[in-house]
Amino acid sequence: MTPQTAQVGDTLPPVTFGPITRTTLALYAGASGDHNPIHIDTDFAAKAGLDDVFAHGMLSMAQLGRLATDWAGIDRLRGLSSRFTAITPVGATVTCEGRIAERLEKEGEPLLRVVLTATIDDGTQTLRGEALISAA
Amino acid sequence: MGIFDRSSEGYESPPIEITVERGAVAFFAETIGETNPIHSDVDAARAAGHPDVMAPATYPVVLDMAAAKAGARKGIAPLLERINADMRVLLHGTETYDYHGPIFAGETVEIISRVKGFTDAKGGALEIAHLEMEVRHPDRGTLSVARRDLIHRLGGGK
Numbered sequence: 001m002t003p004q005t006a007q008v009g010d011t012l013p014p015v016t017f018g019p020i021t022r023t024t025l026a027l028y029a030g031a032s033g034d035h036n037p038i039h040i041d042t043d044f045a046a047k048a049g050l051d052d053v054f055a056h057g058m059l060s061m062a063q064l065g066r067l068a069t070d071w072a073g074i075d076r077l078r079g080l081s082s083r084f085t086a087i088t089p090v091g092a093t094v095t096c097e098g099r100i101a102e103r104l105e106k107e108g109e110p111l112l113r114v115v116l117t118a119t120i121d122d123g124t125q126t127l128r129g130e131a132l133i134s135a136a
Numbered sequence: 137m138g139i140f141d142r143s144s145e146g147y148e149s150p151p152i153e154i155t156v157e158r159g160a161v162a163f164f165a166e167t168i169g170e171t172n173p174i175h176s177d178v179d180a181a182r183a184a185g186h187p188d189v190m191a192p193a194t195y196p197v198v199l200d201m202a203a204a205k206a207g208a209r210k211g212i213a214p215l216l217e218r219i220n221a222d223m224r225v226l227l228h229g230t231e232t233y234d235y236h237g238p239i240f241a242g243e244t245v246e247i248i249s250r251v252k253g254f255t256d257a258k259g260g261a262l263e264i265a266h267l268e269m270e271v272r273h274p275d276r277g278t279l280s281v282a283r284r285d286l287i288h289r290l291g292g293g294k
Contacts, residue, residue: 017168017169024167027167028167028168030163030167031160031163031164031166031167031168031198032164032167032197032198032201033198033201033202033204033205034197034201036223036226037223038223038224038226044223047224048223048224048225049224057228057231058194058197058228058231059168061194061231062168062169062170062192062193062194063168063169065168065192065193065194066168066169066170066171066192066193068193069172069192069193070171070172074172074174074190074192074193074238075238077193077235078234078235079232079233079234079235080193080194080232080233080235081230081231081232081233082230082231082232083229083230084227084228084229084230084231
């Protein structure tokens with residue numbers, strides 16, 4: 001299946017990432033420049049009333065990006081969006097899935113709207129998003 | 137009452153120049169588990185017809201963070217400070233990217249940040265800041281626009 005041949009309802013090859021360790025979060029903080037201590041400093045998390053640090057939402061959104069670009073190629077990616085619906089705890093493995101939801105046309109270009117989800121081991125959906133992919 | 141400084145609505149930062157660095161792109165790509173070598177290996181990128189390694193899809197967030205820090209060094213308060221974000225109760229609600237062109241290592245781009253506005257939700261238990269970040273290339277124009285909702289959990293309201 002390619003973007004040209006994909007039909008509504010078709011599913012993309014899933015992407016898994018994890019388990020997300022504290023090291024993963026430290027590396028992501030450094031690599032992304034997001035130094036929010038809520039993701040890397042357990043003392044800060046405790047002061048904020050949380051049991052532990054939790055993963056950057058953008059680390060999981062990066063996996064939605066991989067899902068879309070592994071399949072279609074980054075040259076075809078026109079848009080990527082995500083809603084962060086639950087936090088991702090330390091130790092979680094994230095599974096990302098995508099399904100073709102619609103074929104449309106925008107400014108003369110055929111596009112696929114792909115619904116994306118990220119789910120962790122216990123079944124909690126952590127992200128719900130969309131990719132817009134050129135089908136030209 | 138909310139925590140966000142709502143008088144920041146309508147703010148637009150001056151363009152802040154950021155040079156996209158090859159090592160930084162590769163480090164980010166490897167950290168997120170990206171396996172396509174066009175994002176981490178310059179030879180693979182060139183073999184695919186690109187001038188240098190290409191930024192992965194969510195890399196605009198990295199440029200945004202870099203711009204916030206570069207701006208702060210020049211005395212330009214970062215967006216998170218301008219809106220008075222409180223990290224203890226801050227949640228990332230949504231993130232949206234529109235892509236208009238690829239971003240390559242070696243390029244110097246401009247980052248412009250905007251405070252679009254604020255809304256309240258769940259009877260005042262949540263307040264939401266709507267932000268926008270544009271990545272602009274001096275010759276190729278707008279490369280990407282990111283829109284972001286940040287949420288304060290206020291705990292009150294009910």
